[in-house]
Structures are given as structure tokens and as C-alpha cells.
Amino acid sequence: KREIADDELEDAVEKTAGEIGIFRSMLPEGTPFMVLIAPGRFDLRDGDPFYRKLRHKMIGALQARAIAYVDPFDRFIAAGFDAVHFAHDGHWSKTGHKLAGEAAAAWLRDRLQVQ
DSSP: OOOSOGGGHHHHHHHHHHHHHHHHHTSOTTOOOEEEOOOOHHHHHHOOHHHHHHHHHHHHHHHHTTOEEEOTHHHHHHHOHHHHBOTTSSSBOHHHHHHHHHHHHHHHHHHHTOO
């Protein structure tokens, strides 16, 4: 369900990224910090241009603030929509959570130098 109008997208993304930046600034210096981009079901299932644009704009806003992110979109696409979402609602299935968790864990492993 789309809750942001086309003409509100830029402002919403900037405000969201700004708030994430504020949150990051509250953490002790050197704390590993990353944002996991949750792939939208309409982007995954339908290739909806609005949700694709939203994801890309958010990535750009995070990059502009030097905020690390993980976007498991390609992993979700490779697994297939039906595998990563429950059939009767928009929530991730066990597989969706596993893929997102593996992507986040890989990022943390790289930063924390864990084997």
C-alpha cells in the first residue's frame, strides 16, 4: 500500500535518511552501523517503478551521508517472490528473513573481522 505521493518522495527520503544520521550520531565513535534496506514487495513482485525509485533514492541519500547499507534485493529476486514472502500477506517468510539476515551478517563479519 503506497502511502507516499510522487511529489513527496524526495522529502520523505531526505527526512528518513536525516533521522537515520541523527541516530547514528548518538552511538559511540566507531560503532559499526548499517541500514538494511527492506525490499518492497511491489518492487520485487511487480517491478513497480515507484518502489524501485524509492529504494534507489534511499540508497543515494544514505551514500550521501556516508551511511553504510545492505540491500538484499538481488538475493530476494534470485530466490523468487513466492519463496521470500508469505502467500497471504506482505511479510517475509522464513526464507526472506534468512536471506536478509545472511546479508546483514556478511556485512558485520567483514567489519568485525570475524571468521
